Amino acid sequence: MEKTFMMVKPDGVQRNLIGDITSRFEKKGFQLVGAKLMQIPTSLAEEHYGEHKEKPFFGELVEFITSGPVFAMVWEGEDVIATARNMMGATKPAEAAPGTIRGDYGVIVGKNIIHGSDSPESAEREIGLFFNSEELVDYQKNDLNWIY
Numbered sequence: 001m002e003k004t005f006m007m008v009k010p011d012g013v014q015r016n017l018i019g020d021i022t023s024r025f026e027k028k029g030f031q032l033v034g035a036k037l038m039q040i041p042t043s044l045a046e047e048h049y050g051e052h053k054e055k056p057f058f059g060e061l062v063e064f065i066t067s068g069p070v071f072a073m074v075w076e077g078e079d080v081i082a083t084a085r086n087m088m089g090a091t092k093p094a095e096a097a098p099g100t101i102r103g104d105y106g107v108i109v110g111k112n113i114i115h116g117s118d119s120p121e122s123a124e125r126e127i128g129l130f131f132n133s134e135e136l137v138d139y140q141k142n143d144l145n146w147i148y
């Protein structure tokens with residue numbers, strides 16, 4: 001089954017959105033297989049956002065993502081990578097549809113509440129950056145026959 005890396009960013013944690021966000025993915029039918037509250041070290045932030053290192057906002061981005069704890073998660077399910085991106089909404093909250101996480105809670109691009117992997121390659125890379133294999137739990141949920 002496909003897995004994706006997601007995290008509630010420091011603004012989402014401070015704004016008490018961990019419960020709402022995890023609840024959305026749970027109710028959708030996805031399965032949580034790993035999660036932790038953590039403070040990201042600068043070196044990990046720079047590696048995670050490496051694709052943006054030439055962008056003018058890179059410094060701000062690293063500063064923001066290390067400015068407080070994040071809630072890092074791995075979610076599993078069919079097409080979870082693309083579906084979770086849809087549930088997050090567009091990068092710029094002003095362009096994110098109502099009903100999406102960024103559309104409902106974000107205002108500016110620099111504080112857009114949530115991160116989610118954008119492809120199978122980035123999901124594999126990001127899960128490996130944030131989680132050891134022992135931190136991911138392989139288990140069978142009882143409701144799977146009612147989702148699939």
Ligand code: DAT
Binds near residue numbers: 052090091109114115
């Ligand atoms: P996403 O988080 O939707 O995958 P991205 O990978 O293009 O978006 O950018 C990563 C993060 O960088 C994004 O969530 C917020 C920040 N960011 C993107 N574009 C920005 C901009 N023009 N100004 C400031 N921050 C920006």
Ligand code: MG
Binds near residue numbers: 118
């Ligand atoms: Mg991205």
